[in-house]
Amino acid sequence: MNDMSDKTPRAAQADGDLAVTGLSxxxxxxxxxxxxxxxxxxRAAVRAVQDVTLAVRRGEMxxxxxxxxxxxxxxxxxxxxxxxxxxxxxxxxxxPVSSLDPLAFREQVQMVFQDPYNSLNxxxxxxxxxxxxxxxxxxxTPAERRxxxxxxxxxVHLTPAHFDRYPHELSGGQRQRVAIARALxxxxxxxxxxxxxxxxxxxxxxKVIDLIQxxxxxxxxxxxxxTHDLNLIGYLTDRVAVMYMGRIVESGAVExxxxxxxxxxxxxxxxxTPSHKSVRGKTRALLKGEIPSNVNLPxxxxxxxxxxxxxxxxxxxxxxxxxxxxxxxxACHLYNDLPGAAPFAAGPGEEPAA
Amino acid sequence: xxxxxxxxxxxxxxxxxxLSRLRAGLALVxxxxxxxxxxxxxxxxxxxxxxxxxxxxxxxxAFTDGVLEGPSWMHPFGIDQIGxxxxxxxxxxxxxSLAVGLLAVTISLVAGTIxxxxxxxxxxxxxxxxxxxxxxVLALPYVLMAVLIAAILGPSLQNxxxxxxxxxxxxxxxxVRGATMSVxxxxxxxxxxxxxxxxxxxxxxxxxxxxxxxxIVYFTLSLGDAILAAAxxxxxxxxxxxxxxxxGAMLNxxxxxxxxxxxxxxxxxxxxxxxxxxxxxxxxxxxDVLDPKSRR
Numbered sequence: 201m202n203d204m205s206d207k208t209p210r211a212a213q214a215d216g217d218l219a220v221t222g223l224s225x226x227x228x229x230x231x232x233x234x235x236x237x238x239x240x241x242x243r244a245a246v247r248a249v250q251d252v253t254l255a256v257r258r259g260e261m262x263x264x265x266x267x268x269x270x271x272x273x274x275x276x277x278x279x280x281x282x283x284x285x286x287x288x289x290x291x292x293x294x295x296p297v298s299s300l301d302p303l304a305f306r307e308q309v310q311m312v313f314q315d316p317y318n319s320l321n322x323x324x325x326x327x328x329x330x331x332x333x334x335x336x337x338x339x340x341t342p343a344e345r346r347x348x349x350x351x352x353x354x355x356v357h358l359t360p361a362h363f364d365r366y367p368h369e370l371s372g373g374q375r376q377r378v379a380i381a382r383a384l385x386x387x388x389x390x391x392x393x394x395x396x397x398x399x400x401x402x403x404x405x406x407k408v409i410d411l412i413q414x415x416x417x418x419x420x421x422x423x424x425x426x427t428h429d430l431n432l433i434g435y436l437t438d439r440v441a442v443m444y445m446g447r448i449v450e451s452g453a454v455e456x457x458x459x460x461x462x463x464x465x466x467x468x469x470x471x472x473t474p475s476h477k478s479v480r481g482k483t484r485a486l487l488k489g490e491i492p493s494n495v496n497l498p499x500x501x502x503x504x505x506x507x508x509x510x511x512x513x514x515x516x517x518x519x520x521x522x523x524x525x526x527x528x529x530x531a532c533h534l535y536n537d538l539p540g541a542a543p544f545a546a547g548p549g550e551e552p553a554a
Numbered sequence: 555x556x557x558x559x560x561x562x563x564x565x566x567x568x569x570x571x572x573l574s575r576l577r578a579g580l581a582l583v584x585x586x587x588x589x590x591x592x593x594x595x596x597x598x599x600x601x602x603x604x605x606x607x608x609x610x611x612x613x614x615x616a617f618t619d620g621v622l623e624g625p626s627w628m629h630p631f632g633i634d635q636i637g638x639x640x641x642x643x644x645x646x647x648x649x650x651s652l653a654v655g656l657l658a659v660t661i662s663l664v665a666g667t668i669x670x671x672x673x674x675x676x677x678x679x680x681x682x683x684x685x686x687x688x689x690x691v692l693a694l695p696y697v698l699m700a701v702l703i704a705a706i707l708g709p710s711l712q713n714x715x716x717x718x719x720x721x722x723x724x725x726x727x728x729x730v731r732g733a734t735m736s737v738x739x740x741x742x743x744x745x746x747x748x749x750x751x752x753x754x755x756x757x758x759x760x761x762x763x764x765x766x767x768x769x770i771v772y773f774t775l776s777l778g779d780a781i782l783a784a785a786x787x788x789x790x791x792x793x794x795x796x797x798x799x800x801x802g803a804m805l806n807x808x809x810x811x812x813x814x815x816x817x818x819x820x821x822x823x824x825x826x827x828x829x830x831x832x833x834x835x836x837x838x839x840x841x842d843v844l845d846p847k848s849r850r
Contacts, residue, residue, distance in 0.1 A: 280748055306750035319741040323763040332759075333749040382749065 219255035224287035263437035310383035316375035373404035452528025589839015595832030610642035643799035661719025666726020674734025688724035714793030733765035767844035778833030
């Protein structure tokens with residue numbers, strides 16, 4: 201199984217990568233009053249993203265999967281500097297983003313938002329929305345900007361007639377195309393897509409996905425595709441990172457992980473996905489219980505409260521460190537050289553392959 | 555051009571734009587009966603104000619040949635204590651009252667909108683400092699404010715306008731702040747930030763156009779209030795001074811004759827009442843039209 205290790209993401213960052221290193225984002229919880237603050241207690245915080253390291257290369261699509269509340273969207277927002285990290289750093293081409301000119305950064309990294317009914321200003325025409333990116337970046341004359349926007353409309357398979365429409369006159373799919381056009385007119389190198397199809401009808405989803413794939417290929421974009429839809433990730437992306445409670449639990453090449461998920465959480469997610477071929481005909485072992493609170497995180501591995509294979513005394517005390525197992529990175533005690541640990545891949549009694 | 559994935563994307567688009575939305579809005583106003591009454595009355599008052607010199611049969615300060623006479627064909631609203639035609643004065647008063655209301659509310663609108671936008675957009679300390687300052691102003695009644703200003707600058711219509719305008723700033727600030735906060739969390743504001751738009755640009759292009767609805771409603775409702783407040787100040791002698799034909803000032807002059815010649819008070823009073831009422835009706839109607847929650 202080690203012949204797949206050439207696909208692992210541990211390869212050194214190439215120049216031009218968009219990457220986060222040890223990224224953490226936490227939000228202080230409002231309330232609690234002045235008293236705990238005066239007593240010098242640590243203020244409660246929602247830890248949305250914790251110690252995430254992930255890189256996106258040009259020409260590659262990286263998927264981020266996870267349940268609601270796993271920190272996917274916060275990670276996306278941190279990638280495009282809409283959310284200031286509380287720890288770690290974001291780098292573009294090896295340079296810390298904080299040292300770059302904000303406009304120069306935005307020129308290269310753009311974002312498409314989840315809900316196209318919410319991400320377009322209802323009072324502005326499609327043409328204004330798209331050309332606004334150019335106005336902000338002081339590019340071209342009004343006529344040039346218009347020409348560029350029309351060209352962009354064509355690229356996303358809309359017509360020049362859409363230039364003078366208001367968002368409310370468009371369908372969900374058309375709106376999302378406008379949002380994509382707005383992001384791409386700056387000619388960015390990286391595109392962060394935060395569940396770009398989850399608000400759309402299934403029939404429209406496929407068309408938008410096709411468009412994203414086509415544009416990614418044509419423009420040699422590096423993109424981060426955030427979704428909870430594992431089928432979509434399997435279909436679209438080159439690499440995947442599975443998140444649970446703000447941490448990446450398993451990451452690597454999609455085909456490696458999809459063929460044989462190692463982390464119990466990845467396994468559970470895939471078994472919960474209806475049409476996935478690996479579970480067809482099998483009975484599903486659905487996860488029990490709710491995702492725990494982001495404020496009072498469980499001790500040890502955050503997944504131990506729901507994990508079907510937890511090792512008592514270990515999983516609830518120590519945080520599993522990410523390690524390379526069978527060509528991917530996985531953070532789970534099952535794959536440590538610990539007594540009682542038995543990975544999925546190995547038979548009972550065998551030593552885990554490290 | 556590649557083949558569009560959507561079947562004929564241009565075909566299903568409705569032929570509409572700003573104009574049709576305006577027409578739809580107007581239709582909703584007409585459907586709403588009280589709003590329609592408000593709209594008609596306000597339009598009439600505006601016409602009266604606009605063409606006051608043509609409508610008024612006499613000069614405002616001209617003396618006629620009678621004194622303290624009741625309504626007649628020649629003088630529909632009667633003649634006052636020094637022989638001036640009340641109808642002409644009331645008509646001219648419309649002009650003054652509408653102008654006073656507009657000026658005062660414009661002061662509140664401009665200052666309140668700027669403060670509300672800043673407080674609502676930036677939040678945190680900016681919000682706290684600005685809104686606590688607004689709370690202080692909110693605690694001052696406009697009459698007290700007018701007395702203060704009159705004490706410093708002397709009583710005049712201009713100072714009355716300033717007093718009324720200043721006192722209403724916090725209310726506008728609150729309306730704008732609330733609307734700003736709800737718009738600021740929408741994704742298109744975040745999208746604007748993600749393309750690199752500056753705060754100023756976001757406030758001007760993304761937020762302001764989307765809070766105009768509540769702003770217009772509050773502006774209209776405030777016009778009625780401000781006109782009433784101006785009349786009150788003038789009645790108390792803190793606003794317009796005689797011989798200016800301001801409705802409140804006319805009431806002040808007329809109160810000595812209230813028992814003997816009540817018509818002197820009745821007509822300016824009716825105009826104040828109708829004006830305030832019609833602005834309130836129109837404002838309520840606009841709220842129904844502009845508030846999407848009230849639509850079916």
